[in-house]
Amino acid sequence: xxxxxxxxxxxxxxxxxxxxxxxxxxxxxxxxxxxxxxxxxxxxxxxxxxxxxxxxxxxxxxxxxxxxxxxxxxxxxxxxxxxxxxxxxxxxxxxxxxxxxxxxxxxxxxxxxx
Amino acid sequence: xxxxxxxxxxxxxxxxxxxxxxxxxxxxxxxxxxxxxxxxxxxxxxxxxxxxxxxxxxxxxxxxxxxxxxxxxxxxxxxxxxxxxxxxxxxxxxxxxxxxxxxxxxxxxxxx
Numbered sequence: 583x584x585x586x587x588x589x590x591x592x593x594x595x596x597x598x599x600x601x602x603x604x605x606x607x608x609x610x611x612x613x614x615x616x617x618x619x620x621x622x623x624x625x626x627x628x629x630x631x632x633x634x635x636x637x638x639x640x641x642x643x644x645x646x647x648x649x650x651x652x653x654x655x656x657x658x659x660x661x662x663x664x665x666x667x668x669x670x671x672x673x674x675x676x677x678x679x680x681x682x683x684x685x686x687x688x689x690x691x692x693x694x695x696x
Numbered sequence: 697x698x699x700x701x702x703x704x705x706x707x708x709x710x711x712x713x714x715x716x717x718x719x720x721x722x723x724x725x726x727x728x729x730x731x732x733x734x735x736x737x738x739x740x741x742x743x744x745x746x747x748x749x750x751x752x753x754x755x756x757x758x759x760x761x762x763x764x765x766x767x768x769x770x771x772x773x774x775x776x777x778x779x780x781x782x783x784x785x786x787x788x789x790x791x792x793x794x795x796x797x798x799x800x801x802x803x804x805x806x807x808x
Contacts, residue, residue: 614795625786625799626739633795671738677795681752683729684788684797686738 584609586674588687596695601659603690605672608653612674615655616684617646620669629670630657662694698722700789700800708806709777717772717803721789727751728770729797730762733784745770746792777807 585608595601607615613634618626632639632646632655639646643662648655659666669691673684701720709715721728727746731739732755741754745764756762759777764770774781784804788797 616796623784623804625801627799628796631795679746679751679792681744681746682727682790682795682797683741683744683752683754684731684739685741689738 584612584674584676584685586672586685586687588672588690590690591688592691592693594693594695595662597662597664599662601657601662601666601692601694603657603670603672603692604654605656605674605687606652606654607674607685609674609676610650610653611676614675614677614682615646615648616673617657618671618673618686620671620689626671659692662692664694664696667692667694700787700798702785702787702800702803704803705801706804706806708808710808711777711779713777713807715774715777715805717774717785717787717805719770719772719787719789719800721768721770721787722798725789725791725798726768727790727792728764728768729788729790730756730770730772731786731788733786733802735783739786742772774805779807781805782807 616631620626645658672687729744730742733739742756744752748764762772784802787800790797
C-alpha cells in the first residue's frame with residue numbers, strides 16, 4: 583500500500599520568510615496529492631492540490647510542485663504570516679471510483695514568528 | 697454552502713462502553729470516509745462507503761463497524777471501547793469523479 587513520508591516535522595520561520603515542506607510517496611500509481619492545513623482541534627482544510635498530469639500549481643502565496651519520477655512533491659509558502667502557523671499535512675491517493683482513501687504524511691508543525 | 701455535519705461533537709465514555717458517531721455528508725455527495733486522528737498524529741483512514749456499499753477498509757478494529765444509509769448519512773459504531781480509542785474522528789465526503797474530500801468538524805471521543 584501507499585506510504586507517505588513528510589519532512590520536516592517542525593519548521594520555524596520569521597514572518598515574511600518562505601517555508602518549504604517536502605513529501606515522498608511510495609506508490610507510483612497515486613495520482614492526486616492534496617495539502618491540508620489543520621489548526622489545533624479543527625478539521626483539516628484543503629489549501630492546494632495537484633494531479634499527476636501537472637508539475638506545478640500556484641495559488642497566491644502557496645505553490646505545490648510534483649516530481650513523478652522521484653515520487654516527490656513539495657509545498658512552498660512565500661511571504662509567511664503569523665496566521666500561517668498550523669500543522670500541514672500532505673497526502674496521496676489513487677483516484678478510482680469510491681476508493682480514494684487519503685494516505686497522510688505525519689505532518690509538519692509550522693510556526694511563523696512576528 | 698452546506699458542509700459535512702458530524703454529531704456529537706464531543707463524547708465521553710467509559711471503558712467497555714459503546715459509542716455511535718454520525719456523519720451527514722454534503723448534499724449529493726455519494727462517498728463517505730472515516731478517519732481517526734490520535735493526539736499529535738496524522739489522520740488514519742478507517743473505512744469508506746460509496747453509494748451505500750463499503751468501498752474500502754483501512755485500519756479499523758474489529759470492534760468497530762460502520763454503514764451508510766439510504767439518505768447517505770453514515771454511522772460509525774464502536775464497541776468495547778478502550779483508552780486508546782480516544783481520538784478525533786473525522787468524516788469526509790466527496791462526489792465520485794471529483795477529487796476533493798470535504799472534512800466535517802470531527803467528533804472528539806474521550807474514553808475514561
